[in-house]
Amino acid sequence: MNPDEIVAAVGESRPRIEGRLKVSGSAHYVADLPMPNLAHGWMVTAAVSRGRIRDIDATDALAQPGVLGVLDHRNTRRLNPDIAHHFGPDRSLPLLQDEVIEYAGRPIALVVAETPEQARAAAAALRVTYDAKPHDIEFSMNHPATRPASTLFGPEADTGDLEAELAGSAMVVDELYHTPEESHSAMEPHVATAWWEDGHLYAFDSNQGPFGISQVMASLFLIDPERVHIRAEHVGGGFGAKTICGAQIILAALAAEHLQRPVRVALTRRQVFLATGSRPPTEQRVRIGADADGRLRAIHHHAAFAQSPLAEYIEWCTEQARTLYAAPAIRTELSAVPLNLLPPCSMRGPGASPGSFAFESAIDEVAERLQIDPLQLRLLNQPVVSPVSGRPFSTRRLVQCLQEGARRFGWAQRDPRPRVRREGNLLVGTGVAAVAFIAGVFPSSAAITAETDGTFSVRVGATDIGTGARTALIAVAADALAVGTERVRMHIGDSDLGLAAGAGGSRGTTSCAFAITETAKALREKLGDSARPVTASVDTTPLINWQPAEERYTYSAVFAEVTVDPATGEVRVRRLLGMFAVGRVINPLLARSQLIGGMIGGLSMALHEESVRDPLTGRLVTADFAGYHISAHADVPTIEADFVADYEPQDPSGFNGLGEIGNAGTAAAIANAVWHATGTRHRTLPISLSRVIERAAAQDRPEAVSVA
Amino acid sequence: MTDDTRSEITLRVNDETYRLAVDNRRTLLDALRDDLNFTGAKKGCDHGQCGACTVLVNGQRVVSCLTLAVAADGAAVTTIEGLAGDGELRPIQEAFIRLDGFQCGFCTPGQICSAVGMLAEHAAGWPSAVTRNGSPHRAGELTEEEIRERMSGNLCRCSAYPSIVRAILEASAREAVAG
Amino acid sequence: MRAFAYQRTTQIRDALNLIAQHDGARFLAGGTNLVDLMKAGVESPARLVDIRSLALGEIGETPDGGLVLGATATNSAVAADAQVRLRYPALSQAILAGASGQLRNMATVGGNLLQRTRCAYFADPSEACNRRVPGSGCSAINGAHHNHAILDWTEHCVATHPSDMAVPLSAFDAVVRYETLDGTGEIPLSEFYLPVGNRPDRETALPDGALITAVVIPAAAVASKSRYRKVRERASYAFATVSVAAALDVQQGLVQDVRLALGGVASRPWRARLAESALRGGPATAERISAAADVEIAAAEPLRDNAYKVTLARNLIEAVLTELAADAGEESNG
Structure with a gap:
């Protein structure tokens, strides 16, 4: 076929390649994969927030029918105590090694039986006693244990004379913002099936990057990484919670080794809440000084987040402050507060989502106090180069997002005064937020084989957790090979496929696309030779420029319209519109889905989500979907997400990731709309009805809002 | 024994x-x-x-x-x-694929089964919490609002909700025929 | 979950005998709550007697113009029933405001009435809970109680009753009909749920081993002008924060009959008799509606973190009664 006749696949909207499997129940997730001679492990978690296990009496449990064994710290093999994970040494990973408990929900035992029912019943018969110690879950930025966060992501910003600029400002906003502990809540609970053969560990595991997990497992079990084989073909969502090496695979591997047979550990929904990671609570102080004309002079964003004493973590809330707007002085600070909480892990839009809520609320407050249109204020303060590093942006189409979004949303018709728009008993308001999300690639490798039948087999260790990676990468490969997509066979989701970025950090697809593009180039050089099959492979590690001369971000402007019933405090989002600059879009259909999904995640964060712990015991009270509310169908209005033309020059194909930016700006846009509707600024998430009604009742008795 | x-x-x-x-x-x-x-x-x-x-x-x-x-x-x-019978997808399954009514796909079988049951309930004239002035004797219009309320028992954390609703709405007429 | 025996029977007598003859035997209907609590280890019956094959699924009329809801009629069937929708619209609306379509297809009338509180401490056997283990204490009273009771609670329990359906049934003076091996009996819904007192584990006045066979709703003209409004933490598929079932009949400008009950505020559906008395006989003006809401809520005693529910309950009573009064005004004008 003449390459000129091949329609470029990149840029075309195409349904998911695995769509038919997914709508017919034929896509097999980890718990769907049968395994002969399978035993079932039931995880048992600590009921105290801090202390030591005094005793685990397994007598009754072991006497129950079908029970094969109980693993705890007294009979479990040693794991590598010096294991490291994403943010450095991670003492949360070596499970069942000692009596120490640093958070309620810590896995402390595994009961293994022939059937799940037997394992569950036996786990209930396990008698665990503790020597509880005083715990601390009282999060505050001013906590005595507060300390600077890890600087693994680089130093915080400090340019200009902050105090002098604040002193010289006509107006200073200085406010505190709070976001709660949240739970990722992927629909598929974490599950793994593990077995050992000839010193090799095999596992089906629900994770966001099997290659990375295989490396951690090898280090944890102190075996050659070549001997760890992890597959994650279909994954039922992750949102960050499956970027970490989960308790399910560690426990399954331990039990499989102990019993010399395959073991599945399927966490219950409750255990997912208790034991698999969370977005930590944050407290953020934002100070912004501005001249009367709206020109920003000083930006100070200090964010604190909770973490575990067991491992470092970074909730990088201060990213917006250093890149969204120009100001002569910008300072950011990031603090960590170690508490007896579930160790946090990145959750969709880590740092950016809570950070944007605080920062873009504060920007809105600047506009409010200066009586400047919040959209105009944002446009007025756009930087030409990075306000902190002074480096140029590789591409920055935020202004286009703001302007085009405003046009479609009808922003020009907006009355800027709060609490003036009413429909019956309802107050109506609109709000906007801008957001940037750092972009880039991680090292990955790919191999492509030109087969004898004319097809091309692409092997890349990508994962498709719902991102559409499988479908997107087929298009990328087809274009890079200059063939039709029907000739591309994509193999992903297996650690044996080699080094590959996981589906995280908005970089999974971009990183693997980069590897595929480079591999295709290498293969095409070999295709002149008629020998088939012929294979080329490339590892992008040496190709990645970690110190590029330009700053690389994606951008978005989100517009929201809400209604508020002041008598009940009910807030409903009626319209959401997001305009996105995310580089060249591989598949608009799937990209739009992902962005809209992210925006709904932001809606859910804004209005519903909050993990609540018992103030006395520190235990999670909201450990199910009746207590931890995520948006349901009825909460979700019509949503528009669209793209401005964009191209990322740092990527060979112009791509950037878009997995998280939809989430990141939405909560702030909604909070700003709630202010516009009610006249009350909500600086604490979620904006739940109890918060809204308390304020509404205090300042506006229902009589005053009766229908005119 | x-x-x-x-x-x-x-x-x-x-x-x-x-x-x-x-x-x-x-x-x-x-x-x-x-x-x-x-x-x-x-x-x-x-x-x-x-x-x-x-x-x-x-x-x-x-x-x-x-x-x-x-x-x-x-x-x-x-x-x-x-x-689906004999390799032929039902209209609603086709609509889910075409309109991208899922991402990770984990909730999808439940969404689709629920939608099929829901459409039958609606056709039988069953009301929902958002049915207004509904006649107790015949089905009202199947609006997006109706679908959202009736499908609220199916959570989707990827939040493919808008596409799911559109897929159900689009397929509803043909589903009624497919029975 | 403890292993258990299972039997299904088609005769009420057989079902009652099975319960009487076996320790730890429980009736199973829709199972939406019982099976869930069995998984959590809160309930551990030794035997389940499945009553869905008993002939108790009918919805019919009483000679005096009321309705009989069979105990095993599903929530969906009751909500969709034409007579229910015409004569007791708040009942249909309340059921539809609860749970999800799937759960309503499973859940039954009797099971809905007997469902247990959704207090998270009750559902977790590792927590102290007087309702689950008498004398063990109440974790919620000083714990996370944002959505707990504001009325009628004691230091022994601050949980709320989760049923939506029971709220309008309370307003409509429904009667629970049951059968035991000794014969049949009836309990007005107003006496069906016991006050918390010092034994929150004793939830209903139903005799031991009794099977609910039906709920009877007396005829009431006012019920056709009724409405249910539920406020919750998301737009659907969540338990009530506060809900209101109200019915209002205005004749010649005067409140002829009024019914009002609240959900989500107490360990049982809260019949708002003080507000009803305040309104009955006079005009349905904004001032009188507001005063009625105030008088009912005056007794509320919020916990540390749920004072918002007092405001919410008050506002919601006012909002629903105002809507009904407006409807009545439109009717008399039109």
Whole structure:
């Protein structure tokens, strides 16, 4: 076929390649994969927030029918105590090694039986006693244990004379913002099936990057990484919670080794809440000084987040402050507060989502106090180069997002005064937020084989957790090979496929696309030779420029319209519109889905989500979907997400990731709309009805809002 | 001595009859998945709080995680695997693919089974919490608002909700014909 | 979950005998709550007696113009029933405001009434809970109780009753009909749920071993002008924060009959008799509606973190009664 006749696949909207499997129940997730001679492990978690296990009496449990064994710290093999994970040494990973408990929900035992029912019943018969110690879950930025966060992501910003600029400002906003502990809540609970053969560990595991997990497992079990084989073909969502090496695979591997047979550990929904990671609570102080004309002079964003004493973590809330707007002085600070909480892990839009809520609320407050249109204020303060590093942006189409979004949303018709728009008993308001999300690639490798039948087999260790990676990468490969997509066979989701970025950090697809593009180039050089099959492979590690001369971000402007019933405090989002600059879009259909999904995640964060712990015991009270509310169908209005033309020059194909930016700006846009509707600024998430009604009742008795 | 904590049951699943012995504790969801290998129905919460396990029992949508298998003895069960006949997808399945009504796909079998049950409920004139001035004797218009309310028992964390609603709406007329 | 025996029967007598003859035997209907609590280890029956094959699924009329809802009629069937929708619209609306379509297809009338509180401490056997283990204490009273009771609670329990359906049934003076081996009996819904007192584990006045066979709703003209409004933490598929079932009949400008009950505020559906008395006989003006809401809520005693529910309950009573009064005004004008 003449390459000129091949329609470029990149840029075309195409349904998911695995769509038919997914709508017919034929896509097999980890718990769907049968395994002969399978035993079932039931995880048992600590009921105290801090202390030591005094005793685990397994007598009754072991006497129950079908029970094969109980693993705890007294009979479990040693794991590598010096294991490291994403943010450095991670003492949360070596499970069942000692009596120490640093958070309620810590896995402390595994009961293994022939059937799940037997394992569950036996786990209930396990008698665990503790020597509880005083715990601390009282999060505050001013906590005595507060300390600077890890600087693994680089130093915080400090340019200009902050105090002098604040002193010289006509107006200073200085406010505190709070976001709660949240739970990722992927629909598929974490599950793994593990077995050992000839010193090799095999596992089906629900994770966001099997290659990375295989490396951690090898280090944890102190075996050659070549001997760890992890597959994650279909994954039922992750949102960050499956970027970490989960308790399910560690426990399954331990039990499989102990019993010399395959073991599945399927966490219950409750255990997912208790034991698999969370977005930590944050407290953020934002100070912004501005001249009367709206020109920003000083930006100070200090964010604190909770973490575990067991491992470092970074909730990088201060990213917006250093890149969204120009100001002569910008300072950011990031603090960590170690508490007896579930160790946090990145959750969709880590740092950016809570950070944007605080920062873009504060920007809105600047506009409010200066009586400047919040959209105009944002446009007025756009930087030409990075306000902190002074480096140029590789591409920055935020202004286009703001302007085009405003046009479609009808922003020009907006009355800027709060609490003036009413429909019956309802107050109506609109709000906007801008957001940037750092972009880039991680090292990955790919191999492509030109087969004898004319097809091309692409092997890349990508994962498709719902991102559409499988479908997107087929298009990328087809274009890079200059063939039709029907000739591309994509193999992903297996650690044996080699080094590959996981589906995280908005970089999974971009990183693997980069590897595929480079591999295709290498293969095409070999295709002149008629020998088939012929294979080329490339590892992008040496190709990645970690110190590029330009700053690389994606951008978005989100517009929201809400209604508020002041008598009940009910807030409903009626319209959401997001305009996105995310580089060249591989598949608009799937990209739009992902962005809209992210925006709904932001809606859910804004209005519903909050993990609540018992103030006395520190235990999670909201450990199910009746207590931890995520948006349901009825909460979700019509949503528009669209793209401005964009191209990322740092990527060979112009791509950037878009997995998280939809989430990141939405909560702030909604909070700003709630202010516009009610006249009350909500600086604490979620904006739940109890918060809204308390304020509404205090300042506006229902009589005053009766229908005119 | 017979073990009265186990039972012999008959399930008619997707028009095939199965006899099986179950622990009385076994849920219909686990029986479908682990005994009969119908793994399309998913265990998202095991508490009736997410809808991923939705199947049709005697034509009505239910959560199979809170249905004991033994209590379903004799019932006709339709799972996602039984919705499509002879390799032909139903209109609603086609619409889900075309309009991208899913991302990770984990909740999808439950969404689709629920939608099929929901459309039948709507056609039978059953009201919902957002049905206004509905006649008790005939179905009202199936609006997006109606679909959202009626489908709220099916959570989707990827939040494909808008596409799901559109897919159901688009397919509803043809689904009614497909029966 | 403890292993258990299972039996299904088609005769009420057989079902009652099975319960009487076996320790730890429980009736199973829709199972939406019982099976869930069995998984959590809160309930551990030794035997389940499946009553869905009993002939108790009918919805019919009483000779005096009321309705009889069979105990095993599903929530969906009751909500969709034409007579229910025409004569007791708040009942249909309340059921539809609860749970999800799937759960309503499973859940039954009797099971809905007997469902247990959704207090998270009750559902977790590792927590102290007087309702689950008498004398063990109440974790919620000083714990996370944002959505707990504001009325009628004691230091022994601050949980709320989760049923939506029971709220309008309370407003409509429904009667629970049951059967035991000794015969049949009836309990007005107003006496069906016991006050918390010092034994929150004793939830209903139903005799031991009794089977609910039906709920009878007396005829009431006012019920056709009724409405249910539920406020919750998301738009659907969540338990009530506060809900209101109200019915209002205005004749010649005067409140002829009024019914009002609240959900989500107490350990049982809260019949708002003080507000009803305040309104009955006079005009349905904004001032009188507001005063009625105030008088009912005056007794509320919020916990540390749920004072918002007092405001919410008050506002919601006012909002629903105002809507009904407006409807009545439109009717008399039109």
